[in-house]
Amino acid sequence: MFDPVIAPSGTLLGLLQRGRGDGTLHALTAPRAEALAALNHCVLHDPRHDWQVENRSLYYARLYLDLNGGLDEVEAHLFDPEDIRETDESRTGLALAVLGHLASYGRQDALHLLRGYAARGANWAWALDELALRDDDAALRALAVPVLARFGTDAEGEAELAAAVRDAFEPRPWRLWAEDPRESIATRVRGAQETGCFDRWQRQLRPSGPRPDWSVHAVLDWAQQGVERGTALHVPAARCLVAVAGPEDRPEIVRAARDGTEGARCTALRYLADADDPDALALIEAAATYGPTPVAQAAVDAFERMCSIAAVDHARGWAHRPDVLGGAAGRMLACRGAARDSGLVLSALREAVRGDGPDAPTLWTLVDGAGRLGIACAAPVLRHVYRETASSHLRGRAARALAATDPSFPTGFAVECLWDCEETTREVAARHAETGDARVVERLRRLAADPAEEAEVQTAVRSRIAPDGRFA
Secondary structure (H helix, E strand, O other): OOOOOOOOOOOHHHHHHHOOHHHHHHHHHOOHHHHHHHHHHHHHOOOOOOOOOOOOHHHHHHHHHHHOOOOHHHHHHHOOOHHHHOOOHHHOHHHHHHHHHHHHOOOHHHHHHHHHHHHHOOOHHHHHHHHHHHOOHHHHHHOHHHHHOOOOOOHHHHHHHHHHHHHOOOOHHHHHHHOOOOHHHHHHHHHHHHHHHHHHHHHHHOOOOOOOOOOHHHHHHHHHHHHHHOOOOHHHHHHHHHHHOOHHHHHHHHHHHHHOOHHHHHHHHHHHHHOOOOOHHHHHHHHHHHOOHHHHHHHHHHHHHOOOHHHHHHHHHHOOOOOHHHHHHHHHHHHHOOHHHHHHHHHHHHHHHHHHOOOOOOHHHHHHHHHHOOOHHHHHHHHHHHHHOOOHHHHHHHHHHHHHHOOOHHHOHHHHHOOOOOHHHHHHHHHHOOOOOHHHHHHHHHHHHOOOOOHHHHHHHHOOEOOOOOEO
């Protein structure tokens, strides 16, 4: 799947793609046709960079309700011939999740679409999971025949059915089908359930990883074999070293960290850093400065895990470096530095935005650090990240940092955050938004009464209610 193209943040489409609260507020005041066109574009062309963790479905479903939007374009997208050729669940996952929320709100057209797609669509398992949470037993039983017909009755088909049952996110439909009065359906599903359980048991009996009787040399060799296969194993290998290495093995591990093979070197660096070995910081600096890219990255990752006073002191000295170790030092100070490190964290934050833009991965830690340290002069940079990032998770972190650094947050961004796509961002807004704005009070009441809202958000809303029933 290609990275989505995100429209400018000042446009309605750009706001909706980012999941910003201002997107909903602007859509409700824009011409309805224009708002629905932008909304459909987002639902049919998933704008998330990481669709597995970022939330948009409830955000878009609520906007469909507010706009009284139809689902004709969603239906056309789901049942387009492309569904046969492009079976990746990312093509239809967002649309199906939106339909699931709409069904929860009582939209029967959404429920019928989910049933039809579960029977005929390529991403049927996702649709079935949505229905498992919302549909009645009779409707789910009616899907047994079309779903089971997807699997052949030969050995290969039965194996595929067993895997589908074993990996189902929501087991409710399969449990209903296992008790179906139609013996042909019940017998087949129960057989698939038994096969799935047996597969798990077999995998537990055939461990392929290291064993307790391995030596340090064997663990390091295993890590290098992973490199040769294109699989990074240095993290689990370092954990194995904890179990098998003794004090007498330290010289061998230090040698591996200094000049071993790639897999062995990455493993040894991780192990020594986790053990707070006295030579770890010097070895990490050498690896980050002169080592090949995989070793340098492993060294940086190992350094960022260290919690010792010596590691933080080294971070202060390395923070000015223009390489990956300097970036890691800035992030360490953001996580573990003291108030006197505020200038270094602020410099790292500004440099990251200036050099890599508002979506740089390093910003997640630096933004948190700016909020943790209460760096008030970081507010302009944080506001820029909030507006421009395409990541709703990073925007939520920026909102939390602004709540700690920007006195204008309660009357500014906190208001729009009440409509944000991420529940954690709505929770921050519910705790900080100034209730002098009539929109805030109305929105807080709606969130408190919405059964689809997360419990943490509703708890934050209720914490604002005074004894006389007013919002504080």
